[in-house]
Amino acid sequence: MYEKLEFRYARESLKYLIKLFNIKKLYLPYYLCDVIRHSVIATDCKPMFYHINDKFFPAIEFDKSDYILYPNYFGVCEDNVNKLEKLYPKLIVDNAHAYYLPPQGLACFNSKRKFLQVPYGSELYVKKEAELLVADTICNCGKRIEKFKYYNDVYGEANLLKFDKTPKSPFCYPFLAKTEEEANIIANKLIEEGKIIYRYWNNLPQSYNEYKFYSRMVPIPLV
Helix, strand or coil: CEEEEEECCHHHHHHHHHHHCCCCEEEEECCCCHHHHHHHHHCCCEEEEECECCCCCECCCCCCCCEEEEECHHHCCHHHHHHHHHHCCCEEEEECCCCCCCCCCCEEEECHHHCCCCCCCEEEEEECCCCCCCCCCCCCCHHHHHHHHHHHHHHCCCCCCCCCCCCCCCCEEEEECCCHHHHHHHHHHHHHCCCCCCCCCCCCCCCCCCHHHHHHEEEEECC
8 A cells, every 4th residue: 555645856755755764774776876866865864885786686685674775777677676575675666767667665756757748746655554545557658668679679689688578667778788889889870860878877986797787788768
């Protein structure tokens, strides 16, 4: 059972959640948007960082009492969220890249502007033991799913990321190249076709496993 609250931005949803549960320490992945990290610090909550493996899964184990933020990276990490939800009762799911998925964990939040033609908007879902207050969301991601399948047909063999199934709410098609040169070639080709290719997120030390995601990841937009 979840209660739904509305905020302008995802960072505001997270700040409210930290204050609501009086969270003093929150585990965050190194591979994450700086805005989220800064929002945690701004609430006097201590960020504790963890690495992720090649499948975007946390590379460490947490205590059951820990508050953990886990992003559904590129909207393709449904299985990871399902596993983490079973392991950790205080899981907070960042669905900024997976708007159409149902709420999971202790709480979760999303970002409307990444999927809808709106300037702002974030929905925060907080688990309650009361009546279900979550409104059904009509999934308008059929075209995204078809585009995801198309790009997987085109790039799937060369992509170091492998997908056993098509995600239900993909944000983009994440292509992990073998080399930076290959990533740049594909990115430049897509840019010439009029697509906008972003880097996610800031650069990380080359010794980090996550460095490859920054340097060799080409997030292909689905719209």
